[in-house]
Amino acid sequence: MRELRIHGRGGQGSVTAAELIAVAAFQGGIYAQAFPAFGVERRGAPVQAFVRFSDETIRLRSQVYEPDYIIVQDSTLIKDINVFAGMKPGGVAIINTEKPGKYKAPEGVRIIIIDATKIGLEEIGLPIANTALMGAFAAATGEIEFSALEDALRGRFEGKLADTNIRASQRAYEMVKGGSA
Amino acid sequence: MKEILEGSHAIAESVRLCRPQVIPAYPITPQTHIVEALAEMVADCRLKAEYICVESEFSALSACIGASAAGSRTYSATTSQGLALMFEVCFNVAGMRLPIVMSIANRALSAPLSIWNDQQDSIALRDSGWIQLYAEDNQEALDLHILAYRICEDHEILLPAFVCFDGFILSHTYEPVEMPTQEEVDAYLPAFTPYQRLDTKDPISFGMYATPDYYMEFRYENQRALLRVKEALQKYGALFGEHFGRDYSALVEGYQLDDAEIAFVAMGSICGTTKDAIDEMRAEGRKVGLLKIRCFRPFPSDEIASALSHVKTVAVLDKNISLGSKGAIGLEIKDALYGSSIDVYDYIIGLGGRDIRKKDIKAIVDLAEKGSGDMFYGLREELL
Known part of the structure; x- marks a missing residue:
C-alpha cells in the first residue's frame, strides 16, 4: 500500500485533489481510498487530505502518518508545519512555489518544485494550483495514468472549465516528465 | 458494477x-x-x-x-x-x-x-x-x-x-x-x-x-x-x-478468531484498522483475533458467548462512555460472558474524533495481557 498526504489551505482544493486522484487510480484498476483530515473548514486554514493506493481492499482508517508521497499546495505552510513528517526514503514531495528554498526533507526523498499557481493563472485564468499538481503527481509517481486523470477531471468539471484544468494538469505533467520541474 | x-x-x-x-x-x-x-x-x-x-x-x-x-x-x-x-x-x-x-x-x-x-x-x-x-x-x-x-x-x-x-x-x-x-x-x-x-x-x-x-x-x-x-x-x-453475493446473516463476525487467545470486540469502521493490526501481530506470532458486532440492538449475547467461549481475554473497544459506569459494549459483553472465566477489559477509545492507529490497537493488546483495562485509552496526560 502507498500513501499520499496533501497539505493545503482551506479553499485550495486539497480535498478535491485527493478525491480525483483516487477516482483516477480506481479507473487504473487498483483500490483507492481518499478522505479529508476532518477539520472545521475555514478558508486559509491549514488542511490535509489523504489518498491510499493498494492492489487489495483497503481496511485501514487512520490518518496518514508515514506518507510515500506528499503534495504541498502552498509553500508558506512549510515554516509552520513539518510537511515532511514521517516521509520514507524513496518518497516523492511535490511542492508548489514560485520561490524554491532549502527544504529539510528526510534523506532519500525526491523533491519536485513546480510553480503550479503560475500554470493555473496562465491556463485557467485563476490562481488554482491543484489540477496542475495532480498532473505533476501522475508524472512523478506513476500511480495514475494521465488519461485517467483527464477522465476524472471531465467527470468533475464541465465544458471550458474542464478543458482549462486539463491543460494545466497536462502542462505540469509534461514538465515533470521532461525534467523541467 | x-x-x-x-x-x-x-x-x-x-x-x-x-x-x-x-x-x-x-x-x-x-x-x-x-x-x-x-x-x-x-x-x-x-x-x-x-x-x-x-x-x-x-x-x-x-x-x-x-x-x-x-x-x-x-x-x-x-x-x-x-x-x-x-x-x-x-x-x-x-x-x-x-x-x-x-x-x-x-x-x-x-x-x-x-x-x-x-x-x-x-x-x-x-x-x-x-x-x-x-x-x-x-x-x-x-x-x-x-x-x-x-x-x-x-x-x-x-x-x-x-x-x-x-x-x-x-x-x-x-x-x-x-x-x-x-x-x-x-x-x-x-x-x-x-x-x-x-x-x-x-x-x-x-x-x-x-x-x-x-x-x-x-x-x-x-x-x-x-x-x-x-x-x-x-x-x-x-x-x-x-x-x-454478500452474506449478512451473521449478527457478529469473527476475524482470525478460531485460535485466538486475545479477542477484540468492536463495532463500525474501527474493525478495519483492527484487522490490519491483527494481521501484523499474527505475523509476529501473537494469537489475536476480532469479533465484530454488526447488530447492537437486539444484542446478540448468545452468539457472542459462543464465539468467544475459547478465548482467555477480551478487549472491548468502546467509542462511547456511559458516564458514571463503563462503555456500553463493554457492559453488554460482561453480561454476555457472566459466569465464564474469560477476562473482559473495556477501553474507551476514539472519542470526539481522536484518531485510532494500528499502534493503538497493538498497545491495547499489551495492556490486556498485563490485566490493565476498564480505562480511557490514549489520554493526553499533560492536559489533565
Missing part, C-alpha cells in the same frame, strides 16, 4: 434504490451530503418521493411518523445533536411499531461541541426500541439500508432501524463499492405493505395512551418483536447473500 464515490453518496444511491416514498429531513454535519443528494434526486425526478424540508430534527422524525403510519416507506438521516433532538420521537416511533429506516452518521455529542466521530449518539438511544446496525465500510453501509427495510417491514417485526456508520471516517471517504441495480433491489425488497394504516375511511389511532392495565404488555410486545429481529436478520441477511 464497482464504482468509486463518497460514502454519503453511496448511501444516498442505496436509499434511492429502496424507493422511499417520503423523506422528511434536516441537514446536519456530517450527514448533510446524504440528504442533499436525495433532495437533488427528487428535484431531478430520479427519485419519485415527497421530500419534506422541515425546521428541525424533531419535526423531521415527527413527519416520518405521519408518513409511515399513513402507509409510506419512509426515510430520514441524522446524527449527534439532531438525534438528541429526536429523543422523544424515537421512542414513539418504536412504540407505534413504524418501520422507518434512518441513517446515523455517528458523531460525538455536546458539550463541548464536536463535529467529529464517536458512537455516543446512537448508543444513547440504545433503550429506544430501534434496531441498531453498524457498518465497517461503505459497502456494508449501503447494503445495510436495503437489508434494514426488508427486516423492518416484515409483519413479524414492524420496528424502526438505525443504520449507523462512522461520521466523516466513512461518510466523507471515497472508496470503491458495488452498487446494486434497481432490478436487483426490486427483486429483493418488495413494496411496503403496511399491517395497518391511517385511513379516513376506516379511522384508527396510533400511540394512544395505555393505562397501567395495558402499558406493560405493550412494552413486552416491543421487546419480543425486537428479539425476533435476530432470526429475521439471519433469514434476510442470507437472502441478501443469495441476491447480491
Whole structure:
C-alpha cells in the first residue's frame, strides 16, 4: 500500500485533489481510498487530505502518518508545519512555489518544485494550483495514468472549465516528465 | 458494477434504490451530503418521493411518523445533536411499531461541541426500541439500508432501524463499492405493505395512551418483536447473500478468531484498522483475533458467548462512555460472558474524533495481557 498526504489551505482544493486522484487510480484498476483530515473548514486554514493506493481492499482508517508521497499546495505552510513528517526514503514531495528554498526533507526523498499557481493563472485564468499538481503527481509517481486523470477531471468539471484544468494538469505533467520541474 | 464515490453518496444511491416514498429531513454535519443528494434526486425526478424540508430534527422524525403510519416507506438521516433532538420521537416511533429506516452518521455529542466521530449518539438511544446496525465500510453501509427495510417491514417485526456508520471516517471517504441495480433491489425488497394504516375511511389511532392495565404488555410486545429481529436478520441477511453475493446473516463476525487467545470486540469502521493490526501481530506470532458486532440492538449475547467461549481475554473497544459506569459494549459483553472465566477489559477509545492507529490497537493488546483495562485509552496526560 502507498500513501499520499496533501497539505493545503482551506479553499485550495486539497480535498478535491485527493478525491480525483483516487477516482483516477480506481479507473487504473487498483483500490483507492481518499478522505479529508476532518477539520472545521475555514478558508486559509491549514488542511490535509489523504489518498491510499493498494492492489487489495483497503481496511485501514487512520490518518496518514508515514506518507510515500506528499503534495504541498502552498509553500508558506512549510515554516509552520513539518510537511515532511514521517516521509520514507524513496518518497516523492511535490511542492508548489514560485520561490524554491532549502527544504529539510528526510534523506532519500525526491523533491519536485513546480510553480503550479503560475500554470493555473496562465491556463485557467485563476490562481488554482491543484489540477496542475495532480498532473505533476501522475508524472512523478506513476500511480495514475494521465488519461485517467483527464477522465476524472471531465467527470468533475464541465465544458471550458474542464478543458482549462486539463491543460494545466497536462502542462505540469509534461514538465515533470521532461525534467523541467 | 464497482464504482468509486463518497460514502454519503453511496448511501444516498442505496436509499434511492429502496424507493422511499417520503423523506422528511434536516441537514446536519456530517450527514448533510446524504440528504442533499436525495433532495437533488427528487428535484431531478430520479427519485419519485415527497421530500419534506422541515425546521428541525424533531419535526423531521415527527413527519416520518405521519408518513409511515399513513402507509409510506419512509426515510430520514441524522446524527449527534439532531438525534438528541429526536429523543422523544424515537421512542414513539418504536412504540407505534413504524418501520422507518434512518441513517446515523455517528458523531460525538455536546458539550463541548464536536463535529467529529464517536458512537455516543446512537448508543444513547440504545433503550429506544430501534434496531441498531453498524457498518465497517461503505459497502456494508449501503447494503445495510436495503437489508434494514426488508427486516423492518416484515409483519413479524414492524420496528424502526438505525443504520449507523462512522461520521466523516466513512461518510466523507471515497472508496470503491458495488452498487446494486434497481432490478436487483426490486427483486429483493418488495413494496411496503403496511399491517395497518391511517385511513379516513376506516379511522384508527396510533400511540394512544395505555393505562397501567395495558402499558406493560405493550412494552413486552416491543421487546419480543425486537428479539425476533435476530432470526429475521439471519433469514434476510442470507437472502441478501443469495441476491447480491454478500452474506449478512451473521449478527457478529469473527476475524482470525478460531485460535485466538486475545479477542477484540468492536463495532463500525474501527474493525478495519483492527484487522490490519491483527494481521501484523499474527505475523509476529501473537494469537489475536476480532469479533465484530454488526447488530447492537437486539444484542446478540448468545452468539457472542459462543464465539468467544475459547478465548482467555477480551478487549472491548468502546467509542462511547456511559458516564458514571463503563462503555456500553463493554457492559453488554460482561453480561454476555457472566459466569465464564474469560477476562473482559473495556477501553474507551476514539472519542470526539481522536484518531485510532494500528499502534493503538497493538498497545491495547499489551495492556490486556498485563490485566490493565476498564480505562480511557490514549489520554493526553499533560492536559489533565
